Amino acid sequence: MVVVSQGVPVTDRGFQFGDGLFETLAVKQGMPRLWPAHRRRIEQGLRQLRLSLKQIDWPALEETMFAEAAAQGEGSLKLVVTAGDSARGYARTAGALRWVVIRGEVAARPAEWWRNGVQLHLCETRLGSNSALAGIKHLNRLEQVLARAEWNDQTIADGLMMDSHGHPVCCTMANLFVVNGNQVSTPGLATCGVRGVMRGQILMHAELLGMTATEEQIQLEQVITADEVFVTNSLIGLWPVCRIGDRPVSVGPVTQILLELVATDALVPG
């Protein structure tokens, strides 16, 4: 890991309150992948958090992103944007936002996770509901941290999280999809969860393939019994799912087609 910014002051509102956003994106052949979509999500997140887009020097930010991607070659970039500094208290002070860029290596993961599928832990930690924070990749991630702390087994790739009503929403670091016949579905994110950039790519690719792509409430039993189940994020691209908790899940052909379509923009083993 290379840290472009060496540190932040303790007055940073990201540090004090999690008042900010982040993006994690794949770097391949020296390029930040799907950057326009990541930038759009940061912009949407800033609006939702009522932060001004004008308080960022976007040309400087983009120049840094592309320069660091070129220096990294293959791996990842993490961009963190915070509400800047304030002395104390929840009230923001006017002024520039802070952004930092952190370079990362390609994480070492078994190639068979992409071929044969991954095991998911079924998390006990639930996602609270708040439409004011839903969908964006903000810095308040204690629910994901507590969920991730539920397992130590290195053979488990991620954990499936449910909302307070017991409906599956997403994994700690990935979005969830089920395939049934000609239909690809993923849970809606009106009250919790993160609207992943790769999630958007999958919905787009599914429609281009002539499939029906929907966002809808899905019951846990529907996930278990689906024709195919897979999870996505910007670094891994897509993993088929072969097991959730102690229940086997089907891996199938639609998942493999979608994996090939997103492989150029993610860190998929060659």
Next chain:
Amino acid sequence: MVVVSQGVPVTDRGFQFGDGLFETLAVKQGMPRLWPAHRRRIEQGLRQLRLSLKQIDWPALEETMFAEAAAQGEGSLKLVVTAGDSARGYARTAGALRWVVIRGEVAARPAEWWRNGVQLHLCETRLGSNSALAGIKHLNRLEQVLARAEWNDQTIADGLMMDSHGHPVCCTMANLFVVNGNQVSTPGLATCGVRGVMRGQILMHAELLGMTATEEQIQLEQVITADEVFVTNSLIGLWPVCRIGDRPVSVGPVTQILLELVATDALVPG
């Protein structure tokens, strides 16, 4: 403001995910007030976040707190404890937690707020429910940040926040109490809100005064029509409330007695 720790690395999990806790406490005559209660709450918070108390050098932390309080004289200390560092991803790595101490001056606020009461904004931003995070003063404070961003009027002292069912819970930076006859009540915090140190002091003092002190669900209309309403935190001690949104609220004698009882441990104007 004096910053004891000049900054934190961007690998800090407080900065990355809000993975940590904080305390804000009054400093009077060079002493950190109610320190044992604040330390107990940090310990409870660490347990609830599944962080090890052994990963903190408590004698060094306490020595710093008392030294900084002595240097400050009158004002505040903010203690932030985070889950330490990790490169990327929600999984924690073994190792020491990080703690930083930040000194603050006495905030300039009108003395009549303590005498005649304060106005509260009625917040639109709701508190999400998650028992895993409820009660502790963790670093995921975006709901409070968004609520605080709802008003700019300097004559408004704080904002009253409700849960997703519309039940009043607390203010952005203070706990809520209502008085009716011989009974002092404050909302329960099983699913959201912060269990304030001053809240605990008030409940204790009310019982010592021979009153009934209860934690219970309170409807907004019950707050508006209560004999007395007040809010508390460790810095201000206690403010009577004279208005919530556009509704006047009663200020009364029980509030004044409780204010006198907590004044020695908070920054109440002389």
